Amino acid sequence: MVQDETNRDPLFRYDDPVFEDEELLEISHVPGPDRIVGRDEHMSKVANALNPAIFGSEPSHVFIFGKTGTGKSLISRSVSERVVAEADRDDVIVEYVFVDCGEQDTETAIVKTIGQAVNDPDRTGVSIPDRGLGTADYYKRLWTAVDACTDVVIVILDEIDMLQDDEVLRKLSRAGENRSLSSSKVGIIGISNKIDFPDELSERVKSSLSRDELVFPPYDATQLSEILEKRQDAFREGVLTDDVIPLTAALAAQEHGDARKAIDILRNAGRIAKKENAEQVTEDHVRAGKEKAEADRFSELIQGAPTQAKAILYALTTLTDKNDRQEFTTKVIYSVYESVADELDMAVLSERRVQELLKEQDFLNVIQSERKGRGRGKGQIGKHRLLEDSAIVRKVLLRDSRLKELA
Ligand SMILES: Nc1ncnc2c1ncn2[C@@H]1O[C@H](COP(=O)(O)OP(=O)(O)O)[C@@H](O)[C@H]1O
Ligand SMILES: [Mg+2]
CATH class of the missing domain: 1.10.8.60 (Helicase, Ruva Protein; domain 3)
Incomplete structure (x- = not known):
């Protein structure tokens, strides 16, 4: 057996003939400023909003909108990192916490995540357990942790449109005003892929949450x-x-x-x-x-989607393959869905329910739905189209154990 001087087991490979540093291509990797392209103006606007943090004062809240892959998460993280470093030069403690609201979508989960990220039990004397506390207690411990461990905390709420309700946004943005915090400050960066998201925010939050808004265009x-x-x-x-x-x-x-x-x-x-x-x-x-x-x-x-939703998407895939046009009304999709559900021995949902599930898939960016009003009180008619190539959609759908037999 030939072994080199390192005595490595030759069964395994240590050299990578292709990659020198694959980590540079991980999506969550935050590259240095010299690797960031075409976002100078956006970075300085975010920096401007956060600027007070480096003196330990309250930053402005910022909302960032733009399609997937336009650098929203990257710029938020990168600028926050630089704020933390800059503040540190004057011994001001800034922390930033990145929360993915797609995963942490309840008020309690978010409060707990921020609390755990900020809390240093040696300083506060409290722990923030994974479970077992009510929402109000999680808030209490969050405020304790923020006050004891930081001067300013920047909370990045990514995919903020996935939030189930606005309460957490309201409480975080009013922490100072409501004296939840005695000395520390909170700044919020809200990020959404939905350009029209503020329209969906409740009036109460809209009026209480003064904020800068930025739109990130595609590259x-x-x-x-x-x-x-x-x-x-x-x-x-x-x-x-x-x-x-x-x-x-x-x-x-x-x-x-x-x-x-x-x-x-x-x-x-x-x-x-x-x-x-x-x-x-x-x-x-x-x-x-x-x-x-x-x-x-x-x-x-689509991973977490119910089988029924997958059956509906399957119907849309079939239609897309069989027609030159790409857009189909709920009614047309429904009639194909009925036969798909039949073939799979599944309960056939009502057309109204199918419409709801289509709307959900639109919200999740699986499909794109267009709603055209038919006059006041008449409800709306939707046309739906796939956003991905139908061959790819079909392949993924057929991975579901129930849908497999359609192959
Ligand atoms: N301006 C940019 N310069 C360099 N890399 C970028 C830029 N914008 C985005 N990226 C990279 O593209 C990927 C997606 O960016 P991300 O910030 O996650 O987009 P978004 O949050 O808008 O969906 C990441 O790997 C990120 O590092
Ligand atoms: Mg993102």
Whole structure:
């Protein structure tokens, strides 16, 4: 047995022929400012709102809107990190907490998450347990922790439109005013993929929550290329062929300029090349990487959906395949859904319920629904279309144990 001087077991690989530093392509990775492209103006607006925090004063609240992959989470994190560092130079303690409201969607869960992130039990003498406290007690401990452990806490509420109710927003934004906190301050960055989200906020919150609002536009293909170029040291030298980055950027720019998709495609392409023991990443790897990125996105979106919703989407997929047009009314979808449900021996839901489930899937960005009013009091008629390629949608849907037999 030949062994090198490190005495490693030769059964395993330690060298990575494709990636030099794959972490640079993780979505949650926060790259340094020199790798951030085309967001100077947005960064300075966020920085402006948070600026008071570096003196221990109350920052302005900011709401950020924009489609997926326009850098909302990245810019929020990056600017918050810089505020924390800048404040620290003058011994002002700023902390920031990133909360994904898609996962933490109840008031208690959010309050607990922030509390646990901020709390230092040695300082406060209290712990914040995973369960067992009522909402009011979690709040009490949150305020104790914030007052004892920080001067300012910046709360980033990502996907804030997923919140079940606005109460937590109201309490956090009024913490100072209501004397929940004696000396420390709270700043909120609310992030939403829904451009019209403020319309859905309750009046009470809208009037109590003064805030700056920012819209992040999609990137163009040139910006996407630049974003990818600044991450190409994720790969070993010479591994990326010349066409890889321009093609990836062009593919990601197709629907809307989505940097998440661009980075996902590039990472997938590298992983696929590595699996094939290829020496270089090529155009074919990029195309395969795009397909995988789309299937992954879609299965993530749809994972938790009830089987009935999947049966409805299956009906929409069938329609999309059989027709030239892409948009279908609830009524048309319903008639195909009835036969799908029949074939699967499932209960057939009412048309109204199907309409509701379609609306939910629209909200979750699985499909896109258009509502056109038919005059006052007449309700609304919806047309629905898939947002992903129907072949991909079908593949993902057929992974469900109940839908499998449709294959
Ligand atoms: N302006 C940018 N410069 C460099 N990378 C970016 C930029 N905008 C987004 N990205 C990268 O694209 C991915 C998606 O960005 P993210 O902030 O999660 O988008 P959003 O929150 O708007 O959906 C992340 O990996 C992020 O690092
Ligand atoms: Mg995000």
